[in-house]
Amino acid sequence: MNKNKEQLLNKRYKAEQRFRLYGLSAIFMALLFLTIFIFKIFSTGYSAFQKTWLIVPVTFDAELMMLDQNPSKEDLQDADYYDIALKSMADLDPNANEDQENELKRMVSYFFEKEIKNELLNDPNLIGKTKEVYLTASDDLDQVFKGNYPRDLPEDQRRVSDYQLKIFDQLVANGKVESKFNISFFTNADSREAELAGIASSFMGSIFSILVCLMIAFPVAVLAAIYLEEFAPKNRFTDFIEVNINNLAAVPSIVFGLLGLGVLLAIFQLPRSTPLVGGITLSLMTLPTIIIAARASLKAVPPSIREAALAMGASRMQTTMHHTVPLSMPGTLSGTIIGLAQALGETAPLILIGMVAFVNTIPGSPMDPAASLPVQIYIWAESAERGFVEKVSACIMVLLGFLIIMNLFAQIIRHKFEKKWS
Amino acid sequence: MIKIRAKDVDVFYGKKQALFNISLDIEENQVTALIGPSGCGKSTFLRCLNRMNDVIDICSVKGEILINDFNINDKSCDVVRLREKIGMVFQKPNPFPKTLYENVSYGPTIHGMAQSKQEMDEIVETSLKKAALWEEVKDRLHEPGTGLSGGQQQRLCIARAISVRPEVILMDEPCSALDPIATAQIEELIDELKKEHTIIIVTHSMAQAARVSQNTGFFHLGQLIEHGSTDKIFKNPDNKKTQDYITGRFG
Numbered sequence: 001m002n003k004n005k006e007q008l009l010n011k012r013y014k015a016e017q018r019f020r021l022y023g024l025s026a027i028f029m030a031l032l033f034l035t036i037f038i039f040k041i042f043s044t045g046y047s048a049f050q051k052t053w054l055i056v057p058v059t060f061d062a063e064l065m066m067l068d069q070n071p072s073k074e075d076l077q078d079a080d081y082y083d084i085a086l087k088s089m090a091d092l093d094p095n096a097n098e099d100q101e102n103e104l105k106r107m108v109s110y111f112f113e114k115e116i117k118n119e120l121l122n123d124p125n126l127i128g129k130t131k132e133v134y135l136t137a138s139d140d141l142d143q144v145f146k147g148n149y150p151r152d153l154p155e156d157q158r159r160v161s162d163y164q165l166k167i168f169d170q171l172v173a174n175g176k177v178e179s180k181f182n183i184s185f186f187t188n189a190d191s192r193e194a195e196l197a198g199i200a201s202s203f204m205g206s207i208f209s210i211l212v213c214l215m216i217a218f219p220v221a222v223l224a225a226i227y228l229e230e231f232a233p234k235n236r237f238t239d240f241i242e243v244n245i246n247n248l249a250a251v252p253s254i255v256f257g258l259l260g261l262g263v264l265l266a267i268f269q270l271p272r273s274t275p276l277v278g279g280i281t282l283s284l285m286t287l288p289t290i291i292i293a294a295r296a297s298l299k300a301v302p303p304s305i306r307e308a309a310l311a312m313g314a315s316r317m318q319t320t321m322h323h324t325v326p327l328s329m330p331g332t333l334s335g336t337i338i339g340l341a342q343a344l345g346e347t348a349p350l351i352l353i354g355m356v357a358f359v360n361t362i363p364g365s366p367m368d369p370a371a372s373l374p375v376q377i378y379i380w381a382e383s384a385e386r387g388f389v390e391k392v393s394a395c396i397m398v399l400l401g402f403l404i405i406m407n408l409f410a411q412i413i414r415h416k417f418e419k420k421w422s
Numbered sequence: 423m424i425k426i427r428a429k430d431v432d433v434f435y436g437k438k439q440a441l442f443n444i445s446l447d448i449e450e451n452q453v454t455a456l457i458g459p460s461g462c463g464k465s466t467f468l469r470c471l472n473r474m475n476d477v478i479d480i481c482s483v484k485g486e487i488l489i490n491d492f493n494i495n496d497k498s499c500d501v502v503r504l505r506e507k508i509g510m511v512f513q514k515p516n517p518f519p520k521t522l523y524e525n526v527s528y529g530p531t532i533h534g535m536a537q538s539k540q541e542m543d544e545i546v547e548t549s550l551k552k553a554a555l556w557e558e559v560k561d562r563l564h565e566p567g568t569g570l571s572g573g574q575q576q577r578l579c580i581a582r583a584i585s586v587r588p589e590v591i592l593m594d595e596p597c598s599a600l601d602p603i604a605t606a607q608i609e610e611l612i613d614e615l616k617k618e619h620t621i622i623i624v625t626h627s628m629a630q631a632a633r634v635s636q637n638t639g640f641f642h643l644g645q646l647i648e649h650g651s652t653d654k655i656f657k658n659p660d661n662k663k664t665q666d667y668i669t670g671r672f673g
Contacts, residue, residue, distance in 0.1 A: 234479055304516035311474060311512075312529040312582065313505035322528075323518060 041400075045393025051182035051195070052137040052145040054108055054171060058088040058116055059130040067127065076121055085113045088133075092167055103164050109136040109195045136184075137177070139194035139387030141168055145177060148386065185394065189360045190371065190379070194387025197380070199395055200362045205275050205355065205370025206344060206402075212279020212366050213343050217286040218336055224287075225294030225332070230320045249288035256285045257349030265353060273354040273369040281353055282343040289342065293335020297328040330417040334410035341406045345399065347374040373399045425450035425590065425620045426471065431485035433466050433475065440466050444485075444646045446639055453612060453621045455631035455652065458641035459667070464624045467641070468592050471622065472508040473501050489590070506533050509583030509619075513595040515575035517567035517582070522559055525567045525578055526550060529586040545585055553581035554611050573604025580611065584619070591615065593623040597630065609634050628668060632656050640664045 062069075064087065065079040089108065090101040112135045119133050120126050140160045143149040145168075155162050171177050188198030224245075232238045260281035264270045270277050301324050309319040350356065356375050363370035371379065377395045380388045426448040433441040441463045448454050456464040466475070473494060475481040486493050494504055506529075517525050526546045529535075536542040546563070550556040555577040559570070567578050576596060583591055593612070597605040612621060612634050625631050631638055632652060639649035640661075648661045659665045666672055 302516075304512060304514060305518065307474065307477070307510075307512060308516045308518065308579070308582075309528075310477060311472060311505055311510035312532070313502050313586065314528075314532050315502055318532055322532075327519065 041393045041396050044390055045397050047146045047148065048185060048390040048394030049182050050146070050179045051184065052142040053134040053178045053180060054137050054141075055132050055176040055178060056088050056092065056108075056135050057130050058084060058119070058133045060084060060120055060126045060128060061087075062127050065127075071124075071127070073124075076124060079117075079120075081113045081117045081120075085116050088116070092171070100163055103161055104167065107138055107141055107164055107168065109138055109193055111136055111193075111196055132176075134178070136195050139385065142195055143386050144168065145172070145179065146390075148390070185391075189362050190358060190376065191360055192358075194383075194385050194391060197388070197391060199373065199376060199398060201359045202371040202373050202376035202395075203398070204363050205278070205359075206372040206374075208275035208363060208366040208370065209278040209282060209350075209355075209372055210340055210344055212276055213282040213286055214336070214340060216280060217283035217290055217339070220283075221287050221290035221336075222294050222332060225291045225298060226320060226325060228291075229295050229298040230324060231316065245288050245291050249292060251285075252348075253285055253346050254348040254352065256281050257352030259284065260349060260353045271367060271369070273357045273359070274367055275355075275363065275370050275372075276366040277353050278350050278355050278370075278372065279366065281349045282346060285346065285349065286336075286339040286343045289339035290332070290336050293339070294328065294332040297331025297335065298324060300331060301327045330413050334414040337406050337410035337413070341403050341410075344372075344403060344406070345374055347372075347378055350375050351378070373402070423450045424448070425489065426622075427486075427488040427491075428467075428470075429486040429488070431467070431470060431483065431487060433463070433470065433484075434482045435478070436480040440644050441470075442644045446646055446649055448620065448622060449637060450620050451616055451618075452636040453616050453623060453634050454637040454639065455635035456622065456624045456639050456641060457626075457628060457631050457667075458647075459672070460626075462641040463644040464639075464641045465594055468594055468622060468624050471590070471592055472505050472510055473499075474510065476501060506586050507588050508590045508592060509586065509588035510592045511576070511579050511583050511594065511596045514599050515572060515579050517570070517575050517578050519566060519568050521564045522550075522567045522570075522578060523563040526581050526585050529582060533586055535586065549581040549585040550578075552584055552615070553577045554607065554614075555581055571604075573600050573607060576600060576604065576608060577611065580608070580615075584615070588619060590620045590622065593621065595624050595626060598626060605630070628656075640667065642667070 061084055062071075064083045065081065067075060067079050071079070086101070086105060089104045089112070090096060092104055093100065096104060115135055116133055119131065137145065140149065141164070144151065144160060144165070149160065150158075151165065160168075168177070184196065185198045186203075187200050188196055189201035190199075191197040228238060228242065260277055264277050264280055265272055270280075305323050305327065306319055309323050310316070314322065350372055355371055356379065357369060357371070358379070359369050359371050361368070373395060377392055377399065380392045380395065424447045426446075428444055428446045428448075431441055431444040432439060444463075444467055446467075456468065458464050469475045470483055470487060471489070471494075473483075475483055483495060485495070487495055489504075489508070493499070518528065520528075523546055526549050527536075527542050530542060530545050536545055547556060547560075550559065555574060558574060559578075567575065570578060576599075580591075580596075597608050600608065609630065612623065615621060623631075623634065635652045637650065638652045638655040640647045640655065640659075640663075642663055648655065648659055648664045655664060656668060659668065
């Protein structure tokens with residue numbers, strides 16, 4: 001009998017040990033996946049924060065620029081920079097034939113003319129002189145310099161010619177190639193050219209969408225939650241509403257996108273591809289999340305507080321507004337932020353309402369066309385060009401950073417302001 | 423003088439009847455204790471007196487409860503007004519998670535009882551003094567009320583209840599969560615408060631009922647078995663059940 005008991009006890013201890021082991025290995029697996037994921041993103045993405053520049057001597061030849069003597073500011077604006085730009089690239093190899101000159105030109109971005117122009121606008125005294133100017137390298141050379149380019153492929157399978165590589169290697173050897181922090185990744189809108197493409201448009205698009213979403217979803221959801229939790233009678237009808245709110249939270253987001261497409265764009269004729277429509281669509285999605293969070297935190301306020309206020313002769317409205325709602329606010333707010341973070345990462349509904357369009361301007365208001373960060377990731381990921389691969393990961397890093405900050409904020413609100421009930 | 427007169431009060435929770443035909447008179451400026459085993463309906467009856475049962479959707483109250491000869495179950499009765507006149511102290515201390523000052527000034531604020539900050543300060547001070555808490559907390563009026571000890575919290579709740587100068591104070595087992603010393607302080611306080619307020623206290627402790635009350639009602643299974651002066655109930659009850667309960671034979 002005693003021995004039996006001993007065996008049973010041992011068995012129970014063993015079972016507990018096994019259970020702990022399962023738990024630990026589950027956590028280990030989760031951490032492993034997370035690490036692999038983050039490592040992959042960072043190792044592909046970090047190089048996007050660097051940008052390669054070619055340092056090219058440019059002679060600001062007044063004649064080639066069609067400038068008179070003592071040109072005014074307007075003259076400088078209207079001057080022709082294309083020829084000196086072409087010439088300075090061609091001068092990299094004095095022996096180049098016409099084809100090779102063309103190849104030389106393609107070693108920098110098509111933006112090189114503007115870069116030269118800005119140089120002169122900053123310092124008009126440069127006319128007639130020669131100065132070394134930083135020109136954005138083409139995305140392929142950028143990849144070459146970062147070591148991401150398969151140089152050993154046969155030439156006809158590469159977008160960079162042997163000739164370009166030869167000149168580029170010379171430049172590198174002479175210290176005329178430099179890598180600097182890629183500011184334009186944050187200040188430029190999207191572009192077909194990987195070396196010029198940035199996230200400014202989609203970042204602003206995301207911010208505007210989230211703001212519109214917040215302004216619509218938060219008040220509606222909080223009012224709905226307060227009404228349902230504090231005022232509505234508990235009957236079949238309110239049960240029905242509650243079930244449906246929970247169902248709404250489980251509706252796939254693409255369905256909301258269809259709703260936005262069918263109602264906001266088709267019936268209300270709101271402008272397509274704008275953060276306004278995106279925000280409204282996302283707010284439909286966020287609404288149930290916030291309602292559920294707000295109701296849960298209203299429920300968490302102990303009934304004794306309501307009773308105390310009611311027994312003091314506070315009306316139901318006063319009880320709610322003076323006590324219950326302020327006490328539930330930390331929970332509601334952190335729920336709201338989590339809901340917004342979800343909306344921030346949402347892609348499908350935005351694609352349906354046209355926020356997937358190629359936008360090369362930075363939106364100034366929610367009424368301007370824009371993309372959003374996740375959609376930008378989608379657009380770039382679809383692109384075949386090698387230069388966009390690192391951009392995708394970099395954009396994911398920005399989005400993740402954004403999400404982590406929001407979630408951190410939610411945690412802080414929750415821990416700092418939530419009352420503890422004994 | 424009779425302050426509260428309950429006539430044939432029935433209470434239902436949904437289909438289940440919780441109180442049967444309760445008729446009870448409560449004397450002004452005296453302490454009335456309601457005793458009885460758990461679930462006998464004494465708290466339910468107490469909550470009828472300031473209509474706190476309204477909060478519970480499925481609860482319905484029938485019969486008349488006259489306070490100053492006015493039926494509070496009448497449609498014309500305004501609950502906000504009623505609860506201003508009838509304060510309540512709950513079983514578990516439930517101060518608002520705000521400062522001591524805000525706790526006590528809340529009632530006077532919502533009922534517009536003070537015209538100036540100075541007047542409000544006075545109300546807060548007198549209420550805390552009457553609740554025998556002033557000396558302990560006068561230096562930390564702006565600290566959270568939830569930081570006090572259990573007994574202090576309960577006295578804070580009493581101060582909050584008397585801040586609007588109610589005519590009646592309902593106490594629902596106010597000492598059940600407190601230690602003997604805090605209990606003694608509250609009991610002393612109840613004795614003091616009855617000069618100005620009519621007090622009805624629900625208690626599980628028969629000793630407490632005997633100590634603080636002048637009248638006692640004994641509830642059992644939703645019925646008011648017996649009521650009368652505390653002396654009589656404890657020394658010479660008419661009903662066998664009362665006798666059994668008081669002597670500890672059941673409950």
